[in-house]
Amino acid sequence: MSRPELIKDVVASIAEYVPGKSIEEIAKKYGINPSEIIKLGSNENVLGPSPMAVEALISTSSMVNIYPSAVASELVEAISVYTGLPVENICASGPGMDGLLDNLMRLLINQGDEVVLPTPTFSYYEIAARANGAVAAHVAPGNELAFDVEAIKTAISERTKVIFLCSPNNPTGKLMAEEDVRAILESTKGLVFVDEAYVEFADSNLSHLVEEYDNIIIGRTFSKAFGLAGLRIGYGLMPAWLKTQYMKIATPFNVSYPAVMAGVAALSDKDYLDRSISCTKKGRVFLIKNIPFRVYDSQANFVLVDVAPMVAADVAESLLKKGIIVRDCRSFKNAGDSLIRVTVGTQQQNEKVVAAFKRAKDCSVQ
Numbered sequence: 001m002s003r004p005e006l007i008k009d010v011v012a013s014i015a016e017y018v019p020g021k022s023i024e025e026i027a028k029k030y031g032i033n034p035s036e037i038i039k040l041g042s043n044e045n046v047l048g049p050s051p052m053a054v055e056a057l058i059s060t061s062s063m064v065n066i067y068p069s070a071v072a073s074e075l076v077e078a079i080s081v082y083t084g085l086p087v088e089n090i091c092a093s094g095p096g097m098d099g100l101l102d103n104l105m106r107l108l109i110n111q112g113d114e115v116v117l118p119t120p121t122f123s124y125y126e127i128a129a130r131a132n133g134a135v136a137a138h139v140a141p142g143n144e145l146a147f148d149v150e151a152i153k154t155a156i157s158e159r160t161k162v163i164f165l166c167s168p169n170n171p172t173g174k175l176m177a178e179e180d181v182r183a184i185l186e187s188t189k190g191l192v193f194v195d196e197a198y199v200e201f202a203d204s205n206l207s208h209l210v211e212e213y214d215n216i217i218i219g220r221t222f223s224k225a226f227g228l229a230g231l232r233i234g235y236g237l238m239p240a241w242l243k244t245q246y247m248k249i250a251t252p253f254n255v256s257y258p259a260v261m262a263g264v265a266a267l268s269d270k271d272y273l274d275r276s277i278s279c280t281k282k283g284r285v286f287l288i289k290n291i292p293f294r295v296y297d298s299q300a301n302f303v304l305v306d307v308a309p310m311v312a313a314d315v316a317e318s319l320l321k322k323g324i325i326v327r328d329c330r331s332f333k334n335a336g337d338s339l340i341r342v343t344v345g346t347q348q349q350n351e352k353v354v355a356a357f358k359r360a361k362d363c364s365v366q
Ligand SMILES: Cc1ncc(COP(=O)(O)O)c(C=O)c1O
Pocket: 042, 043, 095, 096, 097, 098, 099, 122, 166, 169, 170, 195, 197, 220, 221, 222, 223, 229, 232, 233, 234
């Protein structure tokens, strides 16, 4: 028997997080051998993890009876070297950047505070904010799915506590110009959360703004360029005053010791990071050039395909049947019904993706 009256009222109106499909799910549904399935629906790193990170995991496995450092100090120091920011500006987080978002929403949101959400974007911001009592103000995209900066500024009110800017944005792949981020920072008394989950694949980043503004938080992750999605490590770059408050309420020991040391190893594996970035950038160009539909330019490790006049559900399904997992974007608010997000794969995977899109297009014209 269920007891819905025990659950906070707001939960009834929150839409569940929709994850990318798993290999197991697709293998079962379409009777495909799991080893033949290509998983390009969740923007993971297709090169596998850094061998140095794997070695760190193995060598720390015998120490899991001991709690890690409460503040993940080894990892925070390594992130300090990587970003060039002092440790006073860095909080490591688990599970992943999602854990950072959860802790921040618990720290910041009073009942009825507003959060501004330019759409379409990563859906967990809204879940974390609303679960803590926030009211969401959605902002529709401009032409060609661009950020509508004027509309974002107009949506800011006296009650705005947090503005979420995802740059590069998931699922559009677009980067927000630094001058636009500055303008938004300067037009609010609230905090601006800049999600840089995909920033290693982009032409620029905004970490330097943390030294200049007292109302910015940058979210980062080890799940993408560093290839450690399964370990669930993220971090936040924020002004020192905010770190002090954040550490008061953060879940204790939220990054495990193997994850701390794997993160440190991944940061030191420059060769892996370089390969992961260059493989993505090359593959991105290949997909944009060869997928026979409108493909948006991207600064991330995925591309967004507009299959109109076909619908995303049909095209995604035809790829899934061939064992290629991509993301039908209908669950993203304001994304319409013709967008499909595809993680950049290896060259061999990208060729299969292109061939599958060509087949889907040819079938539709027959
Ligand atoms: C834009 C964006 N932010 C955050 C996350 C979550 O990152 P993590 O795996 O560190 O929780 C994702 C995951 O796909 C993402 O796309």
